Amino acid sequence: MRQEKRHKLQLFYDIISAVEDNMINSESARPTHVQHYSRLSYDKMLNYVDELEKRGMIFRDSNGLISVTEKGREFTRHYSQLMNLIESAGL
């Protein structure tokens, strides 16, 4: 089945949500877990993770484990509000 092309914001949201999802059980998320949930190739996922880290939305420790910053949480909140708004407008 062909997957619909995702917008960059959607990919950011998917990655941060994957990290947040894993953070329910532990302090941080493993990159393989994030890759599995975000349905991206490992290289692409790492590129986006780098970009998110530069933007201060996620934090990577010395072991490569990923955690979400407050800015990242704020992004997911705004993104879900935006998607709800667009959906409710019938767009």
Next chain:
Amino acid sequence: MTVHDPTLLSPFTLLVPYVALSSSLLITIASVAFCSVISIYFLRSYRFSGFGYLLGLPIGFTVLGISFVFEQLSLIYQADSVLYHVFFWIQLAIQSEAFALIALSYMLKNRIRTKGSTSYLDPSSLLVHHGLSTKARDLFISILPMVAISIPLTVTMSALLVRPFLNYVELADLSFVMRIFDMIILGYILKVTTASLVKAANLKLLYIPAAFACLWLAQYSLLITYFDESSIAFIGSVSARLAGLALFVYAMYIAMFTARRKEIEIETREKT
């Protein structure tokens, strides 16, 4: 009831002057407030996401709010035949332009969907894509937004170029044509939003088609007022307009509130 205007450009003139001015002022303030709230929400969404197709909504609702201000100005200057006509003409032109801009968002979004739905890996879709009818449809989809945007300005400008000083009857005829245009544009948005509602099968999405149906009804009631000078139809038009805008604001509030509630639920789940 005092009728100032035989062809009824502004149905507020059906009412007693002081009642007309005060009631129209309240209705204008409410309408402008609703339009401003909608514009601000969508402008913030556009600034956050950068989705170009969203831009039609904040600009459209801002222009719609401005058109209500001109409607009020035309009523204030109803004694001055020049200003009354000028303000009424501006209101007609920009109100139709506003609806066209709102429709533009839906047209552009549909164009993105149409492009995105074609799979180039599938040979059958490749054959269909190169068919003449599909090319014609693509061309039509590309041209339609430009046509929709240009009609309100070209029609109103050409009416003014043909006769620089439009009289009551000519303005009333122009008003009739623009109301028909508004109804077509709002009908298109209603169709698109209803299709989204059916596709998503989500009752939460019912508010926006209902809001556009109210705005369509407002234009239809104005047409009835044009033909039979009925104050009941005019009151219905104003009520439908306010109900439509209020429903739009309510739908947006529900959308934002639901997102916030989900966020709180997630935070609570994380803590427990």
